[in-house]
Structure formats: structure tokens, C-alpha cells
Amino acid sequence: MSKKGDMFYAWTSDAELAKKAECGGAVTSLLKFALEKKMVDGVFAVTKGQDIYDAVPVLITDPKEIDKTAGSLHCGTLLMSKLVKKYLDGASNMKIAMTVKGCDMMGLYELAKRQQVNLDNVIMIGVNCGGTVSPVTARKMIADKFGVDPDTVHKEEIDKGQFIIEYEGGHKGISIDELEEQGYGRRSNCRRCKLKVTRQADLACGNWGVIGDKAGKATFVEVCSEKGASLFDAAVKAGVLKTEAPNPKGLEMRTKVENAMLKLGDKWRAKDFASLGEGRERLKKIVKETSRCIKCYACIENCPICYCVECSTKKPYLVTPGQVPPNFMFHLIRFAHIADSCVNCGQCQELCAMDIPNALFMHAQQVELEKMFGHVPGVDMKLPLLALVEEREERDRLSATGSDQIFDIFK
Numbered sequence: 001m002s003k004k005g006d007m008f009y010a011w012t013s014d015a016e017l018a019k020k021a022e023c024g025g026a027v028t029s030l031l032k033f034a035l036e037k038k039m040v041d042g043v044f045a046v047t048k049g050q051d052i053y054d055a056v057p058v059l060i061t062d063p064k065e066i067d068k069t070a071g072s073l074h075c076g077t078l079l080m081s082k083l084v085k086k087y088l089d090g091a092s093n094m095k096i097a098m099t100v101k102g103c104d105m106m107g108l109y110e111l112a113k114r115q116q117v118n119l120d121n122v123i124m125i126g127v128n129c130g131g132t133v134s135p136v137t138a139r140k141m142i143a144d145k146f147g148v149d150p151d152t153v154h155k156e157e158i159d160k161g162q163f164i165i166e167y168e169g170g171h172k173g174i175s176i177d178e179l180e181e182q183g184y185g186r187r188s189n190c191r192r193c194k195l196k197v198t199r200q201a202d203l204a205c206g207n208w209g210v211i212g213d214k215a216g217k218a219t220f221v222e223v224c225s226e227k228g229a230s231l232f233d234a235a236v237k238a239g240v241l242k243t244e245a246p247n248p249k250g251l252e253m254r255t256k257v258e259n260a261m262l263k264l265g266d267k268w269r270a271k272d273f274a275s276l277g278e279g280r281e282r283l284k285k286i287v288k289e290t291s292r293c294i295k296c297y298a299c300i301e302n303c304p305i306c307y308c309v310e311c312s313t314k315k316p317y318l319v320t321p322g323q324v325p326p327n328f329m330f331h332l333i334r335f336a337h338i339a340d341s342c343v344n345c346g347q348c349q350e351l352c353a354m355d356i357p358n359a360l361f362m363h364a365q366q367v368e369l370e371k372m373f374g375h376v377p378g379v380d381m382k383l384p385l386l387a388l389v390e391e392r393e394e395r396d397r398l399s400a401t402g403s404d405q406i407f408d409i410f411k
């Protein structure tokens, strides 16, 4: 019986699936097994749409369909968590197994705190995540930097610090550092992201640490919960997955790479936040940038923290209706309501019609609040801070009430 903290090299016993999977196919095998054994009613994962720049979320109920979700789409910048709330009724009446990157998982926790997702009904199979590239940037980068027509690319991967493409006529890799120095590469929120290994999911799967003859052929699996352990053990027992102990050198390498990624995240945070200035200067920058806003609501619609049926930004006494750009209160409302819980998923920036760096603004505020109050969003069920709460003792007192509201101010 495996337990939290155990680690394995694991690979699928299905030869056809092994060809399609990113590394060992453990993730897809586990999802398929959970569905076949009726541990879940559906699997929520990602499949390739029109091309490699088009990551499409899919709910699968027939195990025969699962193989089409194998493989990693690094130009797929979608967030899975809000979709569970929006389209699957927060998993309130169905059990699902789903693949989660760090931001997907953090979004699920924040929604669960707000009772918008029932985590008891979700098996989270986490994947390590070094970052994603916006489809628009990816196309431009492949044309400009690789000198390749983006429509001829049929495969991309990120390996050993390189972005690698396979296209009609060859393959090419360029170092991500080099690409990022020139303004290409991963989304800016991904550069700042420090949730690299999804240890708060049920299983954390990746390729870091797989070396020797299993390199590229096995998935590195870390067991992170009892739920994860039972699924993993059952799949191994049924012969769906084969396993071996990880190579000790591989373990060391995994830790080294993770630490290097965390340092890189700190470096980008320092750089990006410094570019905003502080105090009044920062405020001025935010006011200036958000003055382009056309009130399309994409930032609110796609944010995993925004869940309210009646959003305050639509209250006429707070934000004047029919006015574009909206008064600054529109953005202030979001800062006040969600800055403490922002998980830096990047959706409010990626999908902003006016390319306003909303995620940078919000993430910068979140990190400040984290420094002040010690609250880390997205990693557990601890209730969010309330803007009214000024001291850690007060926060603790509030948590003890089991509510995130001191007063019911809406009564």
C-alpha cells in the first residue's frame, strides 16, 4: 500500500497508449482506469483541437475515448478549474477525475472554499508545470525565431530548458532563456509561478527526475493523498501500470530542477514587480493601463476567484452603467475582493480584450498581502483574508468562526 510522499517511476502497460503519451502514459492510464472501474462518472482532461495551439477541454464518459487526451499541450493556456464550476455544476452531482496543472489545482481550492466546487467528488491528477506559451506568442515565435511556418508544426515539447518543435521537414530547439530575453517564451504569469509540483493534488506526475533507460518512457509519480494512493495502488494491482523505484540520482535531479525553477520564479517576480514601481507610482500605472478597459468582463468571467451571482461591478451605484472606460471603481472592486486569493493563473490578462496586464497587477498585490498576513492562496482550504482584517490575530479569530465574513454586510 503506497502512502503520501511515496515516489515511483510508472508507465502504462498499453503499448498503443505509450506511443501517444507525453512520457510514461501513467496519467492517461490512471484516468482510464478510474473511469473503467466506475470510481468516477467522467474524466475531465484536454485534447488537441485544430492544431497544437488549440487545447480543448473535454469531458469523457466512455473509456475508449480517453486516449485522445494523452500528451501535453504547452500552448494550451486554458484553466480547468472555473470550467468545473461553470459547466459541471462544481462536481456537485458527479464524480470526476481530472488533470490539473498548478494553477488549475489552486483555482479548484479557491472555488471549493467558496463552496463552488465539491472537492470530495474530484480526483486531481496533477502534472508538474514549467509553464505555457500563449498560442499567439507561440505562432509569432515559431515564425520569427525558428524561421518555420507555424502551420507546419505537428509537435512541440519543452525539454531540458528548450522549446522544441517538430515540423514538416525537421525539428529545432531554442533555449527558453534566450527566447524570453527577447520577449517570447512563456506567459509572464507562468514565469512568476512557483507552483511547479502539484503536491496538494492527489498525485503529482511529471518527467523531472526520470533518468537512465526510463528517460522519456516513464512518468515520475509522487503520491500526495490517500485518494491518490488508492487509485494508484489499484491501477498497479490491476496491471494497468508498471512501476519501479526511482533512480536516486533522478530524485536528486528532480529536487535540483524544482529549486532552480523556484529561483527563476523569484527572479521574474522581482523584475516584473519592480517594473510597476511602488505606492503612488504603482497606482498611477494601474490607473493609466486600465483606462483602456472596454468592460468586456472577460477578466471576471474567467477568474477562478470570481464566482458571485451578482457581481458588484454591475451595481449602478458603484460603476456607472453604459460608460466606457468604466470608472476606476470597476478595477478597485476586483482588487478589494480577490487580491488576497489571486492564484496568478493569468486568465484575466491572457483573455483581456485590451491586453491589460491585469494578472501582473493582481499578483503583485497578492504577494504583498501574503508578506503581510502569511496567507497563501490555492494550496489548502484555509479561508481567504478579508480586506477589513488588519492583523493576523484578527484573521485567526475570523477563521475560527468558520466564515469568511465578520458581518453579513449584504443583509
Ligand code: FAD
Residues within 6 Å of the ligand: 020, 021, 022, 023, 024, 025, 026, 027, 028, 029, 045, 046, 047, 055, 069, 070, 071, 072, 073, 074, 075, 076, 077, 078, 080, 099, 100, 101, 127, 128, 129, 130, 131, 132, 158, 205, 206, 207, 208, 219, 220
Ligand atoms: P499523459 O498520459 O500523456 O497525459 C497528459 C495529461 O495532460 C492528459 O490528461 C492531458 O489531457 C493533460 N494536458 C495536456 N495539456 C494540458 C494543459 N495545457 N492543461 C491541462 N492539462 C493538460 N513535467 C515536468 O516534469 N516538468 C515540466 O516542466 C512540465 N511542464 C508541463 C507543462 C504543461 C503545460 C503540461 C500540460 C505538462 C507539463 N509537465 C511537466 C508534465 C508532463 O508533460 C506530463 O504531463 C507528465 O509527465 C505526465 O506524463 P504522462 O505520459 O503520464 O502523461
Ligand code: SF4
Residues within 6 Å of the ligand: 101, 102, 103, 104, 129, 130, 131, 132, 189, 190, 191, 193, 194, 195, 344, 345, 346
Ligand atoms: Fe503552469 Fe504555473 Fe503557468 Fe499554471 S501558472 S500554466 S501552473 S506555470
Ligand code: SF4
Residues within 6 Å of the ligand: 299, 302, 303, 304, 305, 306, 338, 341, 342, 343, 344, 345, 346, 347, 348, 349, 358, 359, 362, 363
Ligand atoms: Fe487568475 Fe487574474 Fe483571477 Fe488572479 S485575478 S486568479 S491571475 S484570473
Ligand code: SF4
Residues within 6 Å of the ligand: 300, 305, 306, 307, 308, 310, 311, 312, 313, 333, 334, 337, 338
Ligand atoms: Fe464577486 Fe467581486 Fe469578482 Fe464581482 S469582482 S464576481 S463581486 S468577487
Ligand code: SF4
Residues within 6 Å of the ligand: 292, 293, 294, 295, 296, 297, 298, 299, 300, 348, 351, 352, 353, 354, 355, 356, 358
Ligand atoms: Fe476591462 Fe480587460 Fe477586464 Fe475586459 S478583460 S473588463 S477590457 S480589464
